[in-house]
Amino acid sequence: MRSRIAPYLAFLMGLQALPALADRTDVLYSYKHWQVEGVTYDDGSYACLAEVAEPGESFAIWVFPDQTIRLQFFSEEWDFGESDTADLEVEIDRRSPWSLTGANLTQNSVLFDLPEGDASVNFVIEVAEGRTLHLRSSDGTPVKDYSLAGSSASISTLIDCGAAIRDMSNPFN
16 A cells, blocks of 8 residues: 555645646546646646546646645536635545635635645545545535546546656646
């Protein structure tokens, strides 16, 4: 088990903020409803994105060069305005739920930066091994479910992308 966690731990160390608007995206991997992209922003910065999407909703994991990892839940049904927060929970399959304390609610998205450490590694491993992600309010009320079919290879590609952007040259050119 430890050898499987080591690459995730190395990948998940250190964490921070969302750059400017995307100028270009490069599809690195696509399978079922998952797509992994390298995103180049108009300010010259870049990020990696693994996203599972259905019409009108998505779950995404963003990785930035400083190794910040951001979860993004999106739904066209939501309209939060700007800068609200909420305490939520995520459960993958029937495992123990994860608390997303102080998640940012902005327009159609819920955003949450994973903290450094083993807990974040374990969360990403659960996504890679999981079948369904359940987003719930802090009292356990269902909000949205997301299929994780195809997540294992997608997370592996995201990890490779995150390692590539750790240096300061643009890997997508």
